[in-house]
Amino acid sequence: MKSTGRFNLFFKKFKRFLPLLQNLTERDIKLKYRRSILGIAWSVLNPLLMMLVITQVFGLLLKIKVENFPVYYIVGVAMWNFFSDATFMSLNSVIDSAPLIKKVYIPKYIFPLEKCMFALINFLFSLIAVVIVMLFQSVVPSWTIILFWVPILYCFVFAIGVSLILSALSVYFRDLLHLYSVVLTIWMYATPIIYPVSLVKGSTLVYNIIRCNPMYYYVEYFRSVVMYGIVPDLTWNLICVTFSVGFFILGVFVFNRAQRNFILYI
Amino acid sequence: MALSVEVKSLEMHFNMSKERLTTLKEYFLKMVRKELRFEDFVVLHDISFKIEQGDVFGIVGLNGSGKSTLLKLISGIMRPTKGNVKTHGTIAPLIELGAGFDMELTARENIYLNGSVLGFSKKFMDERFDEIVEFSEMRDFLDTPMKNYSSGMVARIGFAIATMTTPDILIVDEILSVGDFKFQEKCERRINDIMNSNTTVIIVSHSIDQIERLCQHCLWLEHGGIRMIGDSQAVCDAYKNT
Ligand SMILES: Nc1ncnc2c1ncn2[C@@H]1O[C@H](COP(=O)(O)OP(=O)(O)OP(=O)(O)O)[C@@H](O)[C@H]1O
Ligand SMILES: [Mg+2]
Numbered sequence: 185m186k187s188t189g190r191f192n193l194f195f196k197k198f199k200r201f202l203p204l205l206q207n208l209t210e211r212d213i214k215l216k217y218r219r220s221i222l223g224i225a226w227s228v229l230n231p232l233l234m235m236l237v238i239t240q241v242f243g244l245l246l247k248i249k250v251e252n253f254p255v256y257y258i259v260g261v262a263m264w265n266f267f268s269d270a271t272f273m274s275l276n277s278v279i280d281s282a283p284l285i286k287k288v289y290i291p292k293y294i295f296p297l298e299k300c301m302f303a304l305i306n307f308l309f310s311l312i313a314v315v316i317v318m319l320f321q322s323v324v325p326s327w328t329i330i331l332f333w334v335p336i337l338y339c340f341v342f343a344i345g346v347s348l349i350l351s352a353l354s355v356y357f358r359d360l361l362h363l364y365s366v367v368l369t370i371w372m373y374a375t376p377i378i379y380p381v382s383l384v385k386g387s388t389l390v391y392n393i394i395r396c397n398p399m400y401y402y403v404e405y406f407r408s409v410v411m412y413g414i415v416p417d418l419t420w421n422l423i424c425v426t427f428s429v430g431f432f433i434l435g436v437f438v439f440n441r442a443q444r445n446f447i448l449y450i
Numbered sequence: 451m452a453l454s455v456e457v458k459s460l461e462m463h464f465n466m467s468k469e470r471l472t473t474l475k476e477y478f479l480k481m482v483r484k485e486l487r488f489e490d491f492v493v494l495h496d497i498s499f500k501i502e503q504g505d506v507f508g509i510v511g512l513n514g515s516g517k518s519t520l521l522k523l524i525s526g527i528m529r530p531t532k533g534n535v536k537t538h539g540t541i542a543p544l545i546e547l548g549a550g551f552d553m554e555l556t557a558r559e560n561i562y563l564n565g566s567v568l569g570f571s572k573k574f575m576d577e578r579f580d581e582i583v584e585f586s587e588m589r590d591f592l593d594t595p596m597k598n599y600s601s602g603m604v605a606r607i608g609f610a611i612a613t614m615t616t617p618d619i620l621i622v623d624e625i626l627s628v629g630d631f632k633f634q635e636k637c638e639r640r641i642n643d644i645m646n647s648n649t650t651v652i653i654v655s656h657s658i659d660q661i662e663r664l665c666q667h668c669l670w671l672e673h674g675g676i677r678m679i680g681d682s683q684a685v686c687d688a689y690k691n692t
Contacts, residue, residue: 200569201566201569203570203572204563204567206572207566211552211555211559211563214555214559283546283550284550285527287527287545287546287550288527288543288545289525289526289527289543357473358473359474360474444529447522447527447528448464
């Protein structure tokens with residue numbers, strides 16, 4: 185009885201502050217594209233140029249053998265960038281909103297959530313780059329491509345969970361940003377973006393580390409429906425859901441505990 | 451008379467570490483060495499009072515006596531350590547004008563952003579937009595980024611947004627001194643209008659004149675406790691004589 189009351193209250197508040205979420209996201213998009221001359225084109229060009237460099241270096245010099253390597257890389261890196269942008273921007277989102285938090289009542293989870301929304305929209309723009317590379321490489325997707333939103337949704341929920349944790353902890357520990365940038369770099373290399381998983385299957389240790397990495401499952405899922413025309417099986421989906429929902433719940437719990445005292449530290 | 455604000459045995463502590471620990475490294479080092487010490491700092495204690503609907507309530511006290519903290523507790527920005535605050539109806543906090551403006555954005559964009567900060571829908575803001583612009587007299591600057599505004603101009607827009615609705619409770623923390631004298635008069639007229647519409651108004655001000663002129667009841671805070679509460683004239687007289 186009491187908990188349904190709290191739930192209703194939560195949704196009422198959420199609905200009231202939905203326009204704020206929308207306005208903050210709009211603000212970020214406007215400012216991002218107002219500052220750069222190339223505007224939205226940059227979101228497409230940037231991954232394309234990166235792809236050119238990386239495929240040259242890794243494809244030619246290191247002789248990584250993956251079919252359609254440019255597509256393989258750009259599909260993986262697009263999703264990785266989404267996750268890393270979302271969490272990295274969220275990390276300082278609460279601290280940066282200190283002037284607001286001190287003067288009006290706002291549900292504080294709005295701030296990390298907004299950064300995740302913003303990253304999601306940028307990600308959707310960058311999918312144009314993915315399509316361009318697929319056209320160039322004449323990769324014809326099968327019907328499974330209509331499921332492209334499934335791994336995005338999983339990854340989005342996961343990113344929100346991680347963002348809630350990071351944005352809450354960073355209020356108390358201001359050096360978290362430096363630590364997290366190191367973690368992100370290591371994490372990226374532990375995700376099969378520029379190499380195929382088959383490359384590390386020889387070493388059980390490395391393979392096991394990768395299998396603990398949620399991003400591995402989302403990235404592979406994304407590739408399978410976009411490039412390979414395969415829908416991942418039930419187990420794969422269950423793993424994805426477990427990581428996403430698990431981190432989401434953990435995030436809500438940590439954030440909820442921490443936010444009580446935000447105002448004393450920001 | 452209906453009650454508008456009920457404050458019951460309120461207590462607010464700030465948990466201040468002796469030195470401000472702001473990094474993980476320091477935190478872990480201190481924890482390992484068992485040097486983590488927190489100093490409990492009591493900012494407000496034993497605060498109980500009630501404000502009736504439609505009352506104009508003043509709060510006076512020296513710097514650091516806890517006035518702003520009390521307002522933040524009433525408006526829900528902070529949660530009390532002990533005790534509770536009950537409020538009835540919508541609250542418009544005027545704690546700092548223009549909080550939530552993004553100086554890179556234009557005034558037009560900021561009006562919508564700030565409206566949503568206060569929890570108003572886009573449709574509602576569309577309806578009020580002209581009124582806000584009219585009141586702030588900033589029509590010619592609507593599409594200029596706000597970083598090019600003077601501080602008085604920022605405050606004008608902030609005030610216009612914050613007072614565009616008639617809230618049930620209006621909370622004012624020393625903001626009646628912004629703008630040029632013409633705009634100040636305009637602000638006071640607007641606040642007077644709001645007062646006349648059965649809104650509860652809570653005012654913090656260092657101008658005793660203002661409190662005497664506007665308020666019916668008054669609270670005198672000293673070192674985080676209630677020194678005196680009651681009829682505005684009596685409290686102000688006592689406060690002036692210390
Ligand atoms: N976030 C905070 N962390 C620690 N201490 C705080 C914090 N905010 C306020 N204080 C302390 O609480 C006390 C009361 O502060 P408050 O701002 O409520 O005073 P005030 O009565 O509004 O003063 P003024 O007349 O200068 O506006 C001060 O001693 C201040 O140092
Ligand atoms: Mg103050």
